Every structure is written in structure tokens, then in C-alpha cells.
Amino acid sequence: MKPVILDMDPGVDDALAILLALKSPELDVKAITVVSGNIRLDLCVRNVLTILEILGIEDAPIVSAGAERPFRREPVNVPSIHGCDGLGELDRFREADGSKRYPESKREASSRPAADVILDLVDNLAGNITIIATGPLTNIAQAIMKDSKTMRKVDSMVIMGGAFRTPGNITPVAEFNAYADPDALQIVLHSRINPLVIVGLDVTHKVRLYRHYLHEKVRSSGTKITQFVQDCTEFYMDFHKDNEGFDGCYLHDPLAVGVSIWPDLVETQDIHVQVETCGKLTVGMTLADFRPERSPLDKPNASICIGVDPDRFLRLFSERVLI
Numbered sequence: 001m002k003p004v005i006l007d008m009d010p011g012v013d014d015a016l017a018i019l020l021a022l023k024s025p026e027l028d029v030k031a032i033t034v035v036s037g038n039i040r041l042d043l044c045v046r047n048v049l050t051i052l053e054i055l056g057i058e059d060a061p062i063v064s065a066g067a068e069r070p071f072r073r074e075p076v077n078v079p080s081i082h083g084c085d086g087l088g089e090l091d092r093f094r095e096a097d098g099s100k101r102y103p104e105s106k107r108e109a110s111s112r113p114a115a116d117v118i119l120d121l122v123d124n125l126a127g128n129i130t131i132i133a134t135g136p137l138t139n140i141a142q143a144i145m146k147d148s149k150t151m152r153k154v155d156s157m158v159i160m161g162g163a164f165r166t167p168g169n170i171t172p173v174a175e176f177n178a179y180a181d182p183d184a185l186q187i188v189l190h191s192r193i194n195p196l197v198i199v200g201l202d203v204t205h206k207v208r209l210y211r212h213y214l215h216e217k218v219r220s221s222g223t224k225i226t227q228f229v230q231d232c233t234e235f236y237m238d239f240h241k242d243n244e245g246f247d248g249c250y251l252h253d254p255l256a257v258g259v260s261i262w263p264d265l266v267e268t269q270d271i272h273v274q275v276e277t278c279g280k281l282t283v284g285m286t287l288a289d290f291r292p293e294r295s296p297l298d299k300p301n302a303s304i305c306i307g308v309d310p311d312r313f314l315r316l317f318s319e320r321v322l323i
Helices: 012-022 040-056 114-124 138-146 176-180 184-191 211-219 224-244 252-261 308-323
Strands: 001-010 025-032 062-065 131-133 156-158 196-199 208-212 248-250 266-272 274-275 284-286 303-310
Touching: 001 012, 001 114, 001 138, 001 224, 001 274, 012 025, 012 208, 012 248, 012 308, 025 040, 025 114, 040 196, 040 224, 062 303, 114 138, 114 274, 156 252, 176 184, 184 274, 196 252, 208 211, 208 308, 211 224, 211 248, 224 274, 224 308, 248 274, 252 308, 274 308
Parallel strands: 001 025, 001 131, 025 062, 131 156, 156 196, 196 303
Antiparallel strands: 208 248, 266 303, 274 284
């Protein structure tokens, strides 16, 4: 089993990523560190605890709250995509007796800051721990700034973020996580953590979960987990249907987990990546230097995903989560 830290901002697709990670025998989730992003921090933490409650995990990973805001920018939240609670307005779902289908979890998060939890785990499992980051990278950047030497002991890091040869999803040129805290992403890109794999919109936009497929899975399985997946994605899928014309949703964050399980799901290219931190129209734009001849100073600092096998990934996701 590969020890991992999940750093995320749940968020519907983050929730699906948590389910995939915790139901995959290849991964040993040591901690879920939480950052503000899709919604504000306290709701993100609550969502992680709700998911752990649904799964009924006794020996649960550490849950730790981190950064409430980006380094230099105002927080950016997207309740119009994920719902005001971040999980598709779960409070609206009721059981036959009128009780809440998803009551408040009684679990509690750790009192230790996320950056400290990350550093302790990386130090204790030096060279044998992977970080899977699916939200703005503020927590990771804080840990690097606090102790960059320890953070270079990370075995590998997989980031969901960026858009290279495809449009952005929050602005014409920027993917949401990169846009929400570009300064944090720039710190990570210069951290010398290696390998650093970036799972961007170039591949995540090719991985879709369609509503009719999900409903068929729910009808055939009828489990609490598949019902949760259907309930939390309903609002998210409605957004994509209304705004992008397909009746389903992208599996952005689950794909990052999938890449940690089966790296050969994707084709990668080692390349030099930077992010725009202060452009008037281009904040959060990720720039990969695809030129055949580059300056010796522009050595590759990341492996970006340029191809994906979407059908194989969907089989993995279905076999682990939709059962």
C-alpha cells in the first residue's frame, strides 16, 4: 500500500476522489488536509467528515484544516457549481420518515494545522509518501515555506490543476485551482519536489461521468455510497448540462487519484511549467514550454499529462466506487 496525503477543497469531484482513494487497496490514506477553494474552509472540513461518516470508517485518516485564504488574493468560491454546501445541497434529501439523509457528522477534525500534519507525515515517512492535491495549493506551499528540506522528502506529488493546450474553466486561460492561488502553485513548481505530476484540464475534460450511466449503477447496486454519489452530483451535473451541454460531469479530481493508483492511465511529458501570478487578464494561466529548443535554465520541473485512457479510468472508478 502506498501511503498518501489527500490535500483538497471538497467540492463534489473532491468528494468522489476521497471515495476512490479510500476504497482503493493500493492506497493508505494517512491524512486528508483541507484548504479553502470550491467553498469556504469550514464547509470543506465538514464535507470530509460527512464522507467519512457515509463510508463508516472506524480507523479514519487524520482530518486537518489548513488555509482559509490564498497567499495574496481574495478567496474564490464557486457555490454555483458545487452548491452552497459544496456537496450539491445535501440538506434537501430526506428519508421516508422525513429525517435528513445526511445528518451532521459527530466526527471531529484535528486541532493541528494542515501544514504541520503534512510536514510530520512527510518527515516520518521520508521517501515513501505521495501527496495528491486536488484544490488550491496553499497548504502545500505553506509547508514548503516552513520547511522546504523536509518537503523534498516527498516520494511524489500528483496535482489536479492547470490547463496547457486547452481553455481554462474559470477564465478563458486559467483552471480554477491555479487561478484561486497562483502564488502557491508557483511555490510548488519551484520546490524541487520530484516527480511532480500535473493532471490538468487537457486530460480531465476527457473523463466524464454521465447521468444515465450513474443512474443505472445506482439501480443495480442500491448502496449508500452510490446513492450519495447520485445525490451529490445532481446539482453538479445540472450545472454542466446548462452551461456545457452534456448531461454529466467531469471527474477532475478522481482522475488525479487514479493516476496515483495506475500511472499508466495517462501519457506524460516532462516539461518546464510556470504560472502567471499577476497578469491583468491571465492570472492563473499555466505555461508549459513546448519549444523543441529551450534555454538550459528552463529544465523540466513537472510531468504534465497530455493523454488519458478515459474508458479504463471509468472502469476503475466504477469498480471501486459505484458498487
